[in-house]
Amino acid sequence: xxxxxxxxxxxxxxxxxxxxxxxxxxxxxxxxxxxxxxxxxxxxxxxxxxxxxxxxxxxxxxxxxxxxxxxxxxxxxxxxxxxxxxxxxxxxxxxxxxxxxxxxxxxxxxxxxxxxxxxxxxxxxxxxxxxxxxxxxxxxxxxxxxxxxxxxxxxxxxxxxxxxxxxxxxxxxxxxxxxxxxxxxxxxxxxxxxxxxxxxxxxxxxxxxxxxxxxxxxxxxxxxxxxxxxxxxxxxxxxxxxxxxxxxxxxxxxxxxxxxxxxxxxxxxxxxxxxxxxxxxxxxxxxxxxxxxxxxxxxxxxxxxxxxxxxxxxxxxxxxxxxxxxxxxxxxxxxxxxxxxxx
Amino acid sequence: xxxxxxxxxxxxxxxxxxxxxxxxxxxxxxxxxxxxxxxxxxxxxxxxxxxxxxxxxxxxxxxxxxxxxxxxxxxxxxxxxxxxxxxxxxxxxxxxxxxxxxxxxxxxxxxxxxxxxxxxxxxxxxxxxxxxxxxxxxxxxxxxxxxxxxxxxxxxxxxxxxxxxxxxxxxxxxxxxxxxxxxxxxxxxxxxxxxxxxxxxxxxxxxxxxxxxxxxxxxxxxxxxxxxxxxxxxxxxxxxxxxxxxxxxxxxxxxxxxxxxxxxxxxxxxxxxxxxxxxxxxxxxxxxxxxxxxxxxxxxxxxxxxxxxxxxxxxxxxxxxxxxxxxxxxxxxxxxxxxxxxx
DNA sequence: ACCGAAGATTAAAACGATTCAAATTCCGCG
DNA sequence: CGCGGAATTTGAATCGTTTTAATCTTCGGT
Numbered sequence: 001x002x003x004x005x006x007x008x009x010x011x012x013x014x015x016x017x018x019x020x021x022x023x024x025x026x027x028x029x030x031x032x033x034x035x036x037x038x039x040x041x042x043x044x045x046x047x048x049x050x051x052x053x054x055x056x057x058x059x060x061x062x063x064x065x066x067x068x069x070x071x072x073x074x075x076x077x078x079x080x081x082x083x084x085x086x087x088x089x090x091x092x093x094x095x096x097x098x099x100x101x102x103x104x105x106x107x108x109x110x111x112x113x114x115x116x117x118x119x120x121x122x123x124x125x126x127x128x129x130x131x132x133x134x135x136x137x138x139x140x141x142x143x144x145x146x147x148x149x150x151x152x153x154x155x156x157x158x159x160x161x162x163x164x165x166x167x168x169x170x171x172x173x174x175x176x177x178x179x180x181x182x183x184x185x186x187x188x189x190x191x192x193x194x195x196x197x198x199x200x201x202x203x204x205x206x207x208x209x210x211x212x213x214x215x216x217x218x219x220x221x222x223x224x225x226x227x228x229x230x231x232x233x234x235x236x237x238x239x240x241x242x243x244x245x246x247x248x249x250x251x252x253x254x255x256x257x258x259x260x261x262x263x264x265x266x267x268x269x270x271x272x273x274x275x276x277x278x279x280x281x282x283x284x285x286x287x288x289x290x291x292x293x294x295x296x297x298x299x300x301x302x303x304x305x306x307x308x309x310x311x312x313x314x315x316x317x318x319x320x321x322x323x324x325x326x327x328x329x330x331x332x333x334x335x336x337x338x339x340x341x342x343x
Numbered sequence: 344x345x346x347x348x349x350x351x352x353x354x355x356x357x358x359x360x361x362x363x364x365x366x367x368x369x370x371x372x373x374x375x376x377x378x379x380x381x382x383x384x385x386x387x388x389x390x391x392x393x394x395x396x397x398x399x400x401x402x403x404x405x406x407x408x409x410x411x412x413x414x415x416x417x418x419x420x421x422x423x424x425x426x427x428x429x430x431x432x433x434x435x436x437x438x439x440x441x442x443x444x445x446x447x448x449x450x451x452x453x454x455x456x457x458x459x460x461x462x463x464x465x466x467x468x469x470x471x472x473x474x475x476x477x478x479x480x481x482x483x484x485x486x487x488x489x490x491x492x493x494x495x496x497x498x499x500x501x502x503x504x505x506x507x508x509x510x511x512x513x514x515x516x517x518x519x520x521x522x523x524x525x526x527x528x529x530x531x532x533x534x535x536x537x538x539x540x541x542x543x544x545x546x547x548x549x550x551x552x553x554x555x556x557x558x559x560x561x562x563x564x565x566x567x568x569x570x571x572x573x574x575x576x577x578x579x580x581x582x583x584x585x586x587x588x589x590x591x592x593x594x595x596x597x598x599x600x601x602x603x604x605x606x607x608x609x610x611x612x613x614x615x616x617x618x619x620x621x622x623x624x625x626x627x628x629x630x631x632x633x634x635x636x637x638x639x640x641x642x643x644x645x646x647x648x649x650x651x652x653x654x655x656x657x658x659x660x661x662x663x664x665x666x667x668x669x670x671x672x673x674x675x676x677x678x679x680x681x682x683x684x685x686x
Numbered sequence: 687a688c689c690g691a692a693g694a695t696t697a698a699a700a701c702g703a704t705t706c707a708a709a710t711t712c713c714g715c716g
Numbered sequence: 717c718g719c720g721g722a723a724t725t726t727g728a729a730t731c732g733t734t735t736t737a738a739t740c741t742t743c744g745g746t
Binding site: 019020021031032035036039063064066067068069070071072 | 701702703704705
């Protein structure tokens with residue numbers, strides 16, 4: 001009991017955080033005035049605004065988010081819902097980078113809610129909306145009649161999704177032009193002499209399966225090439241299942257001689273399957289590239305790039321615009337594939 | 344102007360969110376009583392507590408986070424700072440999965456703050472601490488005398504970092520036993536007949552560079568094998584630079600015949616460099632595996648696995664414990680490498 | 687019947703910001 | 717000299733919760 005330093009209820013103490021009251025006392029103004037001055041309210045004299053701003057800067061004042069939120073109902077939070085399981089390699093990261101860029105300097109915070117699609121997709125969103133946990137929502141893996149979109153439109157809650165729906169009512173989205181991707185991929189394979197093209201697509205539950213299919217079908221119509229769409233496996237299947245399937249199919253009489261891979265993992269799995277079947281040399285494919293790793297794995301890999309970082313930026317921009325001006329028509333952007341064939 | 348439904352200032356309306364007041368009115372109790380009842384305060388009669396809980400459940404009451412936070416100062420937020428640029432493939436995702444698991448059902452929310460290490464690492468942390476944006480902090484890429492650690496210890500702010508420091512004062516951390524990793528990797532290479540081992544390490548600024556080096560040196564002492572640690576490239580170098588370096592080194596007289604790769608990307612880059620130099624057959628390496636992709640790329644790849652998902656879980660657990668019981672000695676965990684050599 | 691002590695409930699004051707309505711100051715002009 | 721109104725500033729209420737310090741009941745004991 002020498003130096004009685006037992007007076008620390010919470011460890012962290014230090015000087016108390018400056019509040020409006022602090023500034024009010026320092027400047028001799030009322031709290032209300034300070035508040036308006038910082039908001040650059042023209043009803044406050046120019047000189048006062050300057051003085052207040054100066055003091056605020058000096059003592060490093062930052063408004064308390066909780067207080068502001070309680071009063072105004074605005075959270076200054078954008079919520080991104082991500083599925084760390086299903087998202088392809090690097091997808092989440094790239095999206096984060098883009099989004100961060102878009103939100104930079106806007107005062108908006110990014111909250112990432114991981115959610116595993118195996119579980120119901122609606123509850124976490126319902127929680128965020130009814131509990132006012134965020135001012136806007138971003139999610140991926142959109143379905144043709146996505147219940148999240150329906151719910152959020154009903155609630156009038158700002159959101160942007162990655163991927164389109166088939167609802168008639170327009171809503172904000174950012175999507176990759178998967179129709180163009182599949183068309184270009186198929187065209188490339190045909191040009192290389194492929195006779196029978198196999199496309200590995202996402203499950204029925206995702207809208208972009210149809211887009212890919214349309215693109216493929218357009219190429220099929222124009223070139224008359226044979227095609228196949230397996231229903232044993234999808235882009236969401238675990239890699240070992242895809243590989244096993246590919247291995248099995250590789251030696252059948254009508255085995256495909258060209259693949260359209262909707263993702264990098266599936267390219268790898270199919271390649272491995274063909275190799276395991278001793279048909280490695282016959283493996284030919286065009287894949288959608290996200291992280292760019294395929295070209296590292298196999299310098300000869302043919303890929304079409306989807307710019308996810310840009311998608312993140314667009315999602316952020318669209319959402320901010322949506323929050324600021326809800327009455328405007330919903331912003332929608334279709335991203336063109338970046339074709340990177342070696343010629 | 345038939346049905347005058349022009350009374351919707353904000354688009355979103357619906358029934359007002361239930362608050363303590365709602366329950367108070369329904370039950371005829373005072374707000375204070377309801378608050379205590381929900382907190383299971385023994386000063387409130389058992390019967391009352393039951394009744395209040397029932398009503399709350401019925402109307403789906405959820406306490407307002409902002410209000411609670413304003414009053415108590417607790418944010419119920421854990422902040423994870425991630426660098427989406429430098430983090431190796433799948434690292435961020437795996438960490439998220441683990442962390443989410445640890446936080447599940449605790450009432451804590453996870454906020455991910457992306458931060459690019461090119462910029463100063465301290466400001467975002469300072470903001471979070473002084474602005475009380477979170478109750479606890481998790482970050483990665485720890486330095487020997489990490490300024491973030493120093494700052495957070497000074498402030499008495501709860502945190503756990505991924506990686507250790509060289510400070511004498513103990514603090515919470517979770518780390519992979521990189522010494523053991525490097526030792527095992529070197530041993531494996533020597534057993535396979537390698538004469539000159541090259542280890543690609545992280546930059547000086549990261550603590551685990553030393554750990555890896557120690558492991559390597561221990562193996563060197565025990566076996567007498569030659570070794571080399573390049574200083575032109577590190578694990579953080581862009582892949583093409585690593586590849587160019589590897590290509591150059593591949594044909595020198597004393598070129599290494601075995602590599603220890605601290606990450607998956609570097610394995611790939613060095614492999615490509617050797618291939619480009621026409622020395623593909625001479626490439627032999629043991630790599631640290633995170634996502635497990637290397638075994639997919641090359642079935643023969645030798646890897647030692649680091650379980651990042653588990654690391655995320657541990658980080659979460661440790662942080663929660665740290666927040667709840669700051670007086671206990673700081674929780675620290677060293678994760679053992681998972682050796683997966685084919686025998 | 688009254689005292690006092692539990693036992694149960696509640697009024698009221700925070701937390702820090704915004705905002706409506708009201709008050710104050712300042713001018714120019716009749 | 718005083719009045720009207722514009723220009724500024726401010727008091728007070730509010731958001732939903734927690735918590736301190738009462739207040740109100742009840743009841744056993746004498």
